[in-house]
Amino acid sequence: MDILDVRKVKKIYTTRFGGNKVTALTDVNFSVEEGEYVAIMGESGAGKTTLLNILASLDKPTSGEVVLDGKDMVTIKEKEIAAFRRDNLGFVFQDFNLLDTFSIKDNIFLPLVLAGKHYDEMYRKLQPIANKLGIEDILAKYPYEISGGQKQRAAVARALITNPKILLADEPTGALDSKASGQLLKIFKEVNKSGQTILMVTHSIRAASHAGRVLFIKDGEVFHQLYRGNATNDELYQKISDTLTLISAGGDKDE
Template sequence: MSLLEVKNLKKVYKTRFGGNEVEALKNVNFSVEEGEYVAIMGESGSGKTTLLNILASLDKPTSGTVLLDGNDFSKIKESAVAEFRRDHLGFVFQDFNLLDTFTLEDNIYLPLVLAGKSYSEMNARLNPIVEQLGISGLLKKYPYEVSGGQKQRAAVARALITEPRIILADEPTGALDSKATDELLRLFRKINQQGQTILLVTHSIKAASHASRVLFIRDGEVFHQIYRGENTSEQLYQKISDTLTLLAQGGDRR
């Protein structure tokens, strides 16, 4: 059984006064295997942000199902959604979402504090993660005292410390310079190679070219997908670029 299964997903929004309906997602179907690194791409308005919000259990579909380890998101009680999200999903955002009044260490600890974990358990989880991410010497600093790349590493540490089943990353390189972007993408590859499942939503061809599979969303549907296979990141980059050109030109599915 796949780790994540998305079946016949549809999302319809009503306009403010209920006069019109906007179909953000039409009939989305795909699955993610444990240990996969999947990127989702598409033009603005294609539905990928709506899809991510549903996968993050921040929004509910109009119809269709999302299963994580066989658990149907729609069957989770409203009172238990936040706990489910905290225990099973890790999040990395474009704007880091760190609290400026907390040190990096406290920001990383936050989901475990909310889960009621003991300090000894939190500390045992923290040390190997921050050493791997190269931020062990920055833990007492505040977000405004470190660079964008260091903030994002802290955000990745916060996502990993809960030992999530899947990491959902929303444009994680969007606020980073080229050097910090390259460093973060190398870290994502390394984390994935250690077994962590990652689902990345991005506009960046460079970011997507580090994934093992790329899904393309157009007009609320999965338009096409590319597997890395034996391709290098450079070869995958070119294939992604070609597909995005086809998307922009309104080409048919391959």
């Protein structure tokens, strides 16, 4: 069952000075099934960030539809967007976006506090997530007291605590060393196995090789996609690398 449908999405920006029009997305079409783990890749300027902002309901397309669990996000009124985003989407960012004046526990609780949840409910939700992510011993600490890997695991906990329909990750391993990256990717795999739908934008071939499907964006549209099938991470890594080489060499779009 498709939980996300992106149909004929186009995005044109008008530059602030001169009024020139810049087309960031030309015609993006794809769907994501419930429980899928999808990575989105492409060269800088291909439209990945624009697409992610639209999927996160932080921006609206010039035309097209973005349907999440039967609801067209494009038609949601501005005053309802924040609540819709909080109730349906989880976010993991490259730079963690943790508040330094909040403890790790309070950072994780923040979306539930904004949703008006009771403290006892928040604690019930926190415990199993903290156990799964191995952060029980840092909940009373502050972001400046912990490592980058621990910060990212805390950010994942904050994203998961609302039980989102889709977890959106923007370069989640970008600020991590190789060890912390490996730990995070292992966590993503386990979270996905439990049924969580994940959509990750990344430049990292290693990160993308952990996904079940990889979409490649070029010139504002989906250029190609790879399915894992029975491939190992190493085999998928090689396929992704070959595809990125084809894209950079100006290969033709797959039909």
